[in-house]
Amino acid sequence: MERMKLPILQYEDQIVETVEKNPVVVIIGETGSGKSTQLSQILHRHGYTTSGVIAVTQPRRVAAVSVSRRVAQELGVQLGEEVGYAIRFEDRTSEKTRIKYLTDGVLLRESLSNPDLSQYSVIILDEAHERSLNTDILLGLMKRLIRLRATNLKVLITSATLDGEKVSRFFSQCPVLHVPGKLFPVEILYSPERAKNYVESALKTALDIHVKQPEGDVLIFMTGQDDIEKLVLKLEEKIQHLEQGSVMDAIILPLHGSLPPEMQIRVFGPPPPNCRRFIVATNIAETSLTVDGVVYVIDSGYVKQRQYNPSTGMYSLDVVQISKVQANQRAGRAGRTRPGKCHRLYPSIVYNDDFLDATIPEIQRSSLAGCVLYLKSLDISDIDILEFDYLDPPSAESLEDALRQLYLIEAIDEGGVITSLGRSMADLPLEPSLSRTLLEAKDLGCLPQALTVVAMLSAETSLLPARSSKNTDKKRKTPPSNLPDGSGYGDHIQLLQIYEHWDETFYSTEWVKEHNLQVRGMLFVKEVRKQLSQIMQKIATGPLDVQQGRRRKEIQTEYRNLRKALCVGNANQLAERMMRHNGYKTLGLKSQLVQVHPSSVLQPDEDGMLPNYVVFHELISTSRPYMRNVCSVEMRWVAPILQKIEKLDVSKLSGTSRPSKERTQEGDFSSQKEDKPITQAPEDPNSRIQAARERFLARRGNR
Template sequence: MSNLPILQFEDKILATVHENPVVVIIGETGSGKSTQLSQILLRNGYTNSGIIAVTQPRRVAAVSVSRRVAQELDVRLGDEVGYAIRFEDRTSERTRIKYLTDGVLLRESLSDPELKQYSVIILDEAHERSLNTDILMGLMKRLIKLRASNLKVLITSATLDGEKVSDFFSECPILNVPGKLFPVEILYSAEQPKSYIESSLRKAIDIHVNEPEGDILIFMTGQDDIEKLVSRLEEKIQSLEAGSCMDAVVLPLHGSLPPEMQIRVFSPPPKDCRRIIVATNIAETSLTVDGVVYVIDSGYVKQRQYNPSTGMYSLDVVEISRVQANQRAGRAGRTRPGKCYRLYPLAVYQDNLLEATVPEIQRSSLAGSVLYLKSLDLPDIDILKFDFLDAPSSESLQDALKQLFLIDAIDENGTITNIGKTMAELPLEPSLARTLIEANKYDCLPQALTVAAMLSVEGTLLPGRSKHTDKKRKQPPSELPDGSGWGDHIQLLQIYELWDQTDYSTDWVKDNNLQVRGMLFVKNVRKQLCQIMQKFAKGSLDVRRKERRRDRQNDYKNLRKSLCVGYASQLAERMIRHNGYRTVGFKSQLVQVHPSSVLRTDDEGVYPNYVVYHELISTSHPYMRNVCEVEMEWVTPILQKLEKLNVKILSGGSNQPEEITENSDVPKKDVKTAAPADDAKSRIQAARERFLARKGNK
């Protein structure tokens, strides 16, 4: 620890922080910024007037870094040093250094807008440009004016554009701390491989057999690729001739791993044994794995992207940026000179890769973020003009405002409602939060809590919902409930209730090809949501729910009614002359029901007239995933609300140009360039399209 470069700059850091409310610290890889900066401030009295908060974009990083700092300070994790992530809080009244995800800090600011318990707020890994970190930077800019005398804000990163952030915070000072890196030799492929998984496999085995000791870190795109490569590596290593090379252990590393699996990655390997770690981009900067000498860079990352004009998500494998490529290479030079094998040619790095990653705020649905900003209830906030480091498109913000209006989080004047304030208190996406509130009204909250918890699991939970599942599973298919024909939300409820009847048996989970860790996570999330909702609920909420198994069909109907309200912006109408549905409202899109859905057709093979869906995804076709049937009488109020949409008013502003409202799908550039003379023509064309659509439905 004593050799970490940041410690040599301790006096300069303290002097700069003392004199300025905001400081940008560019700490290169290996500088020790994530673990040491909080300890420097602790040693110098900054916890005398409050807690030091250190945000991380990733839960795994918040947990692992806090554990490391607790070890260095020789204190028990959860006492002087702790962490808080969604659905887990390991802090106490004694906590002086608190690592937390950026989303948790945002949620804390709802109950304490000035974040008075903190004397220092460090936004770490800001170069990742997570959605929540970008929102926090805008809020810190406001907060520092209110608490200039007793709050310090530090923005830290390995590769951040410091000048841009400095300009954003009124030209605050920038400190550059060099890293502790050994030389890294960069080796490029002669050509782009057809399969980065196969190419990574060959390269890893070649290194293992022919290169000196040292761990290998392989960057893959996601959990499926990691599991596939880990399995192939283990097979190859076992087939190597005994004594031809040292032993090797293959370890996965991704955000969905349970804590005990994550810890294995940070433990030193057995003697004369090489670790081969297969990781997502979580290992670029958020986590440091000591002992890595060889890096294999596939050149790709899996990125979730949202199209506000269609309301559709896509999970795409895309090329990394040059900043990411350099971060990956730096992982090889932490303990001694290393090598980075890039599985792509030099020309691809120079000509194809973007300079930096597109900020998450410019490729995400902003409904949750806009709800948060509205819930601050600050009269001078105009959502379309909020001060972002890199502003999202006007179209994305309009999309979020429309979604919130349709689910009653804001009224037609753009003011947050009591329902919206309650939604903001729940650690759920807006559609699920709204469903819980409506379910309380219809006396089916226990059932809605189960569905919300089941939909909060990251990754695959049910059998048959992964493209690799059928190949991996040899056992016969399980006899899971079918949702009684109503759809996937009801099936999720039925599955959990069956598990409940077995006293939460893990054997039952395994026998039905479900994910054990995922189901245990659901149980924990449901319990916590139950505790949160207790203050809003009518009567007592029993987690076990045995006394409620009275009229299931009525429960299912009330749950579907609640889902219709919660998912009002995710409504679809069956197209009679098309093989699919048209999404209703401001995002008209032709889509199909996902093949994994249990939604039942009638005797003639026809789907229900109206459904709501959890999300739209773009794969081989535009699909609705997690679909539930709803009834026309529940849909009518939604259609009436669509007629009242006016984004200019919803935003909270008064100077925006007039918006085209209902069923409008106008890209941002069209709004800017459209001349007043064209408005009548546009309206006529829109009316003609609506007429033709109605005619086609007859």
């Protein structure tokens, strides 16, 4: 049996003995060691599920689903019974579940209702090297929980490349076990120069491999769904035109987080005889998922990464260079079954001189509003948000920005105490701005409409037909005439209208196909809306179903109230931008800084002018910064919030009136003051990299 050959099983006794003697253990399991699938089973065999459930967190939904399915298959049980998974808006567990795979965000949310996480005997934080925001928060909470929980708890931190000694120091010198992987040699082949178009370069390299190299699957790393779909189409076209019989057959499979599960599963099955698979994937294939049969890897050298700039309060979705750790992980995918080759579409000098040693932790490049709201909602008196025990502390600017956001949307009061609104927001599995929108919509009488818009914005991928991606207003194209147009107010209203039209057909999948919408995406939205409605039902009174047969005047009132609710939910975004312009005259739509995305249905007036003020759901940076999913609002809705900005005292908002002092990391589980702190050395290269990055983002935001 293939599973018995996995290296981690040779270390079973050592792992169990170490876990038995220590509350926290770090396990560095190299690629192919079997840590993600076998560690939970090892502990299950040794009785750790008799006193509770074994929880295994994953940073990615795809991994939580696929790994749980694999473990259920190996144990010969039905998925959802003894082995299950829980991801946002989907829970396949039962009272029988003893091994539970779940995203790190879901575990954080569970701790709101059960701070001790008493249902779990073991918590395994897997793939910790990815340094997701939620995993980093969990590391700090696990450190505290180990010290305070009355019942016995075991915490394992597992990773392929994590700095084990650093984590060991964080957890009071806990033991670190190293489990070697099962890798064959991988030949690294560099390009003589950096590809100007990595999609075209990947296409050429893939065809060269197919024509000239022996059998073996090809894994191609692209940056996102758009690049993947382009490359899949180009590969299919080129391979079809190759002379029949000159090469083996080929199938091309995409792999990204927005694919339905049945599409994702295809990459884990064996290929047909005499057939090569081309798997075109995002970075989810770097570590969390192992695809057997891969002999060749093509590495573009890029990844799509969400970056947050606290000085402007804006997100951007940027294509950035990967780190050396990521490059090595990608290369390792080629050595799973036999000696392989990794084609890097960049020169060795780029790898050596330009790539960072490790990926910047998500906590240092994300908006922290959601995690700060979570920490506030725990009601733990000894937690100071600015001095919480982080493995790698975020910048003070990011934390202060998060506190400011929460204050402006009334999640916390002037003293930093969480409000009743803030508690209700924390109950919703949404970013704070969307949670606040729902609560405001409840008061304005447009909650059914807001639920629909929020659910549509929570879809994993774009639901609408592809439109022109040209970056000029002249080439902006309106959506097909048979789809609603937002009535001139913008994209949020269009999303509402689309869903309500679908509701009138009794959720017909034929209607979805007829209008070139995504069937799976729309069904996902329907389920999300149902779950959000159930949560809001505890807060709101009256029906939350989609309302039909309304008079035109009622519809216009609802549109107005919905836009106001969106405005309040994004109060920080609007108020801060208004403050930057003399006399609060313009949001900046007419400046060169930010523009409405060409795909928007927001319409100019008879003078050809767009509204002065809008809310947007995300800022995406391509050839220039664009606002996506925009909706017109009125300045007077936001004006009262401007007064709140002038009263801000961030030190009070953090939960303490003391001046912020230099943060340290405790070296022991004890809370005694005499514990020796472990501080970050001033010359630490990660600190210099982060400082340089923040300066770059600030310069870009000021252009």
